[in-house]
Amino acid sequence: MKVGGRTPGLRHRLVLALGLVALLVSAVFAVSTYLLARGYLLGQRERVVQHQAFEDAAFVQRRLRNTDADVSAVLTATGTPAGNTIILKWRGRWYASALDEGRDAVPAGVREQVADGRATGQRFQSADGPSLVVGVPVPAVQAEFYEIAPLTELEGNLRLLSGILIGGALLATAAGAALGLWASRSVVTPLNRVAVAAATIAGGDLDTRLPATEDPELATIVGSFNSMVDTLQQRINRDARLAADVSHELRSPLTTLVGSVDLLNARRDELPERSQRALDLVTADLQRFRRLLDDLLELARADGGLDRRPSAQVELSSLLRQVLGEVGRDPSLLTGADDVVVLADKPRLGRMFRNLFENAETHGGGLTAVEVSRVGSDILVLVNDSGPGIPPHDRERVFERFATGATKRGSSSGTGLGLALAAETAAVHDGAVWCTASPSGGAQFVVRLPEATP
Structure with a gap:
């Protein structure tokens, strides 16, 4: 019905x-x-x-x-x-x-x-x-x-009797409805608690548990749910520690390789032309490998619950100009509000915008504009590129880990983790990031962050 x-x-x-x-x-x-x-x-x-x-x-x-x-x-x-x-x-x-x-x-x-x-x-x-x-x-x-x-x-x-009986029937119906309301609350309230706990866990708070209950009918459900969450938390922590340990162990040989390649690059002119081309390929792959390790360590820290919560007020326009300079772009690309302050972990926020800018440079045909605006109590940062754009059915998939595609945007020059890290970082700052089409026809990545209260 x-x-x-x-x-x-x-x-x-x-x-x-x-x-x-x-x-x-x-x-x-x-x-x-x-x-x-x-x-x-x-x-x-x-x-x-x-x-x-x-x-x-x-x-x-x-x-x-x-x-x-x-x-x-x-x-x-x-x-x-x-x-x-x-x-x-x-x-x-x-x-x-x-x-x-x-x-x-x-x-x-x-x-x-x-x-x-x-x-x-x-x-x-x-x-x-x-x-x-x-x-x-x-x-x-x-x-x-x-x-x-x-x-x-x-x-x-007889009419009086019929009136009394009709009134009694209505009262009995109201009593039945009241009993149904009470019974439904008794049934739905535990389900709501489970739903709230599940949503909180899905939001990243793996320490959430259902409170103990004396109801024997619900005790089994509560115990099973909490046991499931304990197992899930242990598995996530184990996987995160494994990724962190593997990434950390790879740093030592990677550092040795990078030092050796840097030494070869210092004597590049002494090498034959064929060896120089091979050296360029090794250098590019080592740089990609190093970025991949850094991204894996960052994701392992996020999955392991080691995120640093935003704790400092950051002047957003200054940070964006700094990151634009780091990726070799003119800070004049930044337009819009210039007195915006957000509560953030500055290194992580800078890394997020660097990933977005490098993504536009590497896969989007070049960064064309960065715009900052206020919408209510939120700050929007719009990152536009001059590429062919992203099809609507792929605009959510690009934020998945190791997401690649057949287009230039999914080429092998990236790690496939930059946009996933951007989404993780925005969520830690109580914000979000999504993709849409820019006015010029390319891709536009929108970052939403809450403005810091004075």
Whole structure:
């Protein structure tokens, strides 16, 4: 079932289900109670009226045996209950204890059965409301006796009973819905805690655990979840330590190789031309290898939870000009806001922008512009290049580790970790980085950082 085009949640389904069950049960109970009470009360009323009618008929019969009897006096002397009306047919004439009643007050079907010598009773709707008529043949005096009893009071009692039962059914439904609300909270609250804990863990806080519970039904889930997170944390820490150890162990031979290559480059002119070309290839690969090791160490530190949280206020424009100079570009490429301060780890933030600038230079046809702007309480840094741009379906994939492609942007000259490190660094600074199209048709990398409060 959908509400407003959306499938209702677990809480709404529980409330609705228990409310409907309570409504169904209370409705069945109310209808059954009303029908039983109505049948009992009407049956009792009919028996009372029938007994009264037979007694009154016997009384009238005894009085009418006197040929000089006054019919009106006889009817008055019967002593019928208040509200009851007696109608008598004697010697072809109709008499009644009430002035405005007569032959037409008795239903035709009842008159026919009494005329045939059969006593009968029937409920009908009179001008004064629901009534009950009992007809008794009195052949001893050639008379037909009818007694009409009003059922207005009984119907009023039944209406009151029905109102009470309907109110009880509504209260039971509300109680069922309230029970469903309470039950849904009891069910959904632990699920929400698990969802919040999972989101926190996914955000990088691997120390998050679910609190212990005394509920035996939830204790297993809580224990399993915390055990899973412990195992996950141990595996991540183990992998991070392995990457860090491997990267660290590779630094020593790499340093030796770099020193040897630098020595060869110092005597480059003494080498033959073929050896010089081989030396250039080795030098380029060593530089790429060194960048790869640095990136791996940085990622291992991030995965191992060794991130340094932003702790210093950094003037962003000055940092960007400094990084532009380090990558050999004119600081005049920087435009926009010039008095922006962010709370950051300056070395890591500088490394992030250097990766973005080098990515634009190496894979994007060259860095064309760097723009700083304010959007609310956030700072946006736009890095534009002059390359062919990145297809929309690849704009998220480029931030994956070791992501490469068939285009120049994914060539082998990069490590495949620069943009992944940029995303990690932005997240540590409570920001984000994403890719879109620049106005000139190339790629535009957007970095969002929160502005430092004074």
